[in-house]
Amino acid sequence: xxxxxxxxxxxxxxxxxxxxxxxxxxxxxxxxxxxxxxxxxxxxxxxxxxxxxxxxxxxxxxxxxxxxxxxxxxxxxxxxxxxxxxxxxxxxxxxxxxxxxxxxxxxxxxxxxxxxxxxxxxxxxxxxxxxxxxxxxxxxxxxxxxxxxxxxxxxxxxxxxxxxxxxxxxxxxxxxxxxxxxxxxxxxxxxxxxxxxxxxxxxxxxxxxxxxxxxxxxxxxxxxxxxxxxxxxxxxxxxxxxxxxxxxxxxxxxxxxxxxxxxxxxxxxxxxxxxxxxxxxxxxxxxxxxxxxxxxxxxxxxxxxxxxxxxxxxxxxxxxxxxxxxxxxxxxxxxxxxxxxxxxxxxxxxxxxxxxxxxxxxxxxxxxxxxxxxxxxxxxxxxxxxxxxxxxxxxxxxxxxxxxxxxxxxxxxxxxxxxxxxxxxxxxxxxxxxxxxxxxxxxxxxxxxxxxxxxxxxxxxxxxxxxxxxxxxxxxxxxxxxxxxxxxxxxxxxxxxxxxxxxxxxxxxxxxxxxxxxxxxxxxxxxxxxxxxxxxxxxxxxxxxxxxxxxxxxxxxxxxxxxxxxxxxxxxxxxxxxxxxxxxxxxxxxxxxxxxxxxxxxxxxxxxxxxxxxxxxxxxxxxxxxxxxxxxxxxxxxxxxxxx
Ligand code: MIC
Ligand code: SF4
Numbered sequence: 001x002x003x004x005x006x007x008x009x010x011x012x013x014x015x016x017x018x019x020x021x022x023x024x025x026x027x028x029x030x031x032x033x034x035x036x037x038x039x040x041x042x043x044x045x046x047x048x049x050x051x052x053x054x055x056x057x058x059x060x061x062x063x064x065x066x067x068x069x070x071x072x073x074x075x076x077x078x079x080x081x082x083x084x085x086x087x088x089x090x091x092x093x094x095x096x097x098x099x100x101x102x103x104x105x106x107x108x109x110x111x112x113x114x115x116x117x118x119x120x121x122x123x124x125x126x127x128x129x130x131x132x133x134x135x136x137x138x139x140x141x142x143x144x145x146x147x148x149x150x151x152x153x154x155x156x157x158x159x160x161x162x163x164x165x166x167x168x169x170x171x172x173x174x175x176x177x178x179x180x181x182x183x184x185x186x187x188x189x190x191x192x193x194x195x196x197x198x199x200x201x202x203x204x205x206x207x208x209x210x211x212x213x214x215x216x217x218x219x220x221x222x223x224x225x226x227x228x229x230x231x232x233x234x235x236x237x238x239x240x241x242x243x244x245x246x247x248x249x250x251x252x253x254x255x256x257x258x259x260x261x262x263x264x265x266x267x268x269x270x271x272x273x274x275x276x277x278x279x280x281x282x283x284x285x286x287x288x289x290x291x292x293x294x295x296x297x298x299x300x301x302x303x304x305x306x307x308x309x310x311x312x313x314x315x316x317x318x319x320x321x322x323x324x325x326x327x328x329x330x331x332x333x334x335x336x337x338x339x340x341x342x343x344x345x346x347x348x349x350x351x352x353x354x355x356x357x358x359x360x361x362x363x364x365x366x367x368x369x370x371x372x373x374x375x376x377x378x379x380x381x382x383x384x385x386x387x388x389x390x391x392x393x394x395x396x397x398x399x400x401x402x403x404x405x406x407x408x409x410x411x412x413x414x415x416x417x418x419x420x421x422x423x424x425x426x427x428x429x430x431x432x433x434x435x436x437x438x439x440x441x442x443x444x445x446x447x448x449x450x451x452x453x454x455x456x457x458x459x460x461x462x463x464x465x466x467x468x469x470x471x472x473x474x475x476x477x478x479x480x481x482x483x484x485x486x487x488x489x490x491x492x493x494x495x496x497x498x499x500x501x502x503x504x505x506x507x508x509x510x511x512x513x514x515x516x517x518x519x520x521x522x523x524x525x526x527x528x529x530x531x532x533x534x535x536x537x538x539x540x541x542x543x544x545x546x547x548x549x550x551x552x553x554x555x556x557x558x559x560x561x562x563x564x565x566x567x568x569x570x571x572x573x574x575x576x577x578x579x580x581x582x583x584x585x586x587x588x589x590x591x592x593x594x595x596x597x598x599x600x601x602x603x604x605x606x607x608x609x610x611x612x613x614x615x616x617x618x619x620x621x622x623x624x625x626x627x628x629x630x631x632x633x634x635x636x637x638x639x640x641x642x643x644x
Contacts, residue, residue, distance in 0.1 A: 002249035042137030055146030076451025098329025111226035127208030129226030161198030168412030296377030300328030309341035318407030362488030469525030520551025535564020
């Protein structure tokens with residue numbers, strides 16, 4: 001049977017299970033990546049597995065999230081990451097070298113390979129024909145130890161791209177259009193496979209932009225063919241040897257098809273507070289803009305920044321607007337410095353930041369109260385920028401540059417097309433891996449350095465047959481992991497679970513943490529009730545690990561997002577779903593709940609009954625867990641399970 005590209009790559013890596021949509025499969029992971037905010041915990045967990053070296057073909061540890069170094073914590077984490085990389089055979093990308101996804105695409109991604117990363121935007125490298133998947137740090141630790149990665153064999157949606165983009169319209173508008181079609185929920189266990197003649201009109205970094213923000217739809221990953229454009233990109237990166245041509249078979253079968261004509265795409269914007277709130281930019285043209293931020297793993301390639309520079313040439317940033325630019329990698333930064341584009345930006349009044357996540361994760365550049373902040377990144381959740389009252393609008397670099405100059409939203413299609421430069425896709429990139437430390441052959445004498453902020457991951461107890469406790473918070477739909485575990489100024493506590501746990505649900509209900517801890521200390525279970533699509537967004541396993549530390553035993557929700565559901569299992573928390581969604585209404589904050597016969601029910605594959613003691617009601621709930629996941633939960637999480 002003719003195969004699509006997704007299944008070809010999965011088949012070549014299949015270790016266990018039958019490749020049929022909906023089945024659990026296990027695949028071999030060739031490459032892993034971590035970043036510092038999820039990496040410290042991933043490596044602490046890896047260490048506890050007692051391996052000599054990583055077992056992957058390639059593992060890279062990046063430092064890009066926590067680079068502000070206010071206080072000693074970040075720098076301590078960086079040193080821990082550097083020494084542990086040397087010890088275990090991991091490449092270490094030093095702070096300043098750039099954002100993990102951008103650097104991985106430039107220097108390590110290889111068509112046909114699998115990549116597992118402890119960051120939800122790992123699918124970026126799908127732009128280069130890889131199956132690249134985001135996961136929790138513990139899953140990545142297990143893959144580094146040679147373990148298979150378990151996932152649900154996905155449905156594959158074919159996005160057929162035709163034609164070419166108009167001037168002023170870019171790859172970002174393509175993915176925003178996809179988001180406007182499929183939204184941010186209901187897309188779990190799906191892969192978006194892009195084909196069609198129009199793909200030839202997109203360079204690898206443009207494909208990467210599309211694959212990157214596919215994460216916001218909730219899919220497992222996105223993938224493009226490996227073709228002549230891929231070959232050119234790899235050649236320009238001095239890595240022609242990594243090229244292999246890859247495409248789906250002719251007449252390959254897909255679960256569904258979406259057709260997109262590039263020439264009919266308009267410049268789009270995702271309005272606050274969800275990347276799925278997409279409308280054409282012309283709908284808000286003229287709206288005043290306070291801040292513009294250009295960068296992030298979605299839009300900070302060389303081409304993106306050259307376009308911005310050309311649009312800023314001989315102009316000044318509008319007096320009512322602040323412009324921030326953060327180049328995606330040292331390669332990009334150094335190249336725009338040499339071509340003079342950086343000087344153009346500086347002269348225009350742009351404030352240049354280091355090559356890191358920065359503003360995207362709320363690490364600096366918080367906008368003013370009630371600001372309209374226009375950004376080229378991928379997430380605009382409430383409060384993520386560091387300012388609760390600010391509205392974040394997600395756009396292309398072209399739209400961002402116009403907003404910076406005019407101080408308001410401008411539809412790129414309403415200006416002369418000559419405003420937008422023609423930029424060559426693949427120059428010869430400047431190749432200098434001097435900021436990447438390769439692992440040493442012998443690591444016997446390497447001492448791992450741990451600062452005082454680095455604590456051991458907390459241990460969990462095995463699953464009980466009965467839980468009695470209270471609902472400590474009741475939430476609505478689309479709760480993101482940013483709601484659960486804030487980043488920004490709290491990021492520096494990622495390696496200190498006890499401290500970081502004080503901030504669980506900080507922006508939603510600042511008393512949650514102390515309330516949960518009090519229940520836990522009284523021997524009670526802590527329950528969380530939520531609506532649809534619980535755990536959207538970031539892969540941060542802290543959104544499961546810290547609740548586990550606070551005594552959360554079950555989340556009862558209408559539905560879960562993929563990475564977060566897997567993280568809950570990895571930390572022994574039951575992800576329960578209502579049999580009848582109407583029962584969501586009959587659970588309220590503070591209600592006392594009892595769940596009996598948990599282990600028996602899991603063993604018999606039968607639903608669980610929640611007794612609401614406060615309301616004298618019985619509520620059936622179910623779960624979507626494989627046998628393996630049930631064993632993990634019973635063991636009290638993946639670490640306990642692996643050790644067993
Ligand atoms: C994000 O974009 O939300 C992050 C910060 O990169 C996260 C990872 C993290 O929380 O450390 C992600 O996307 O997984
Ligand atoms: Fe960094 Fe933002 Fe990309 Fe996350 S989405 S990896 S915070 S740049």
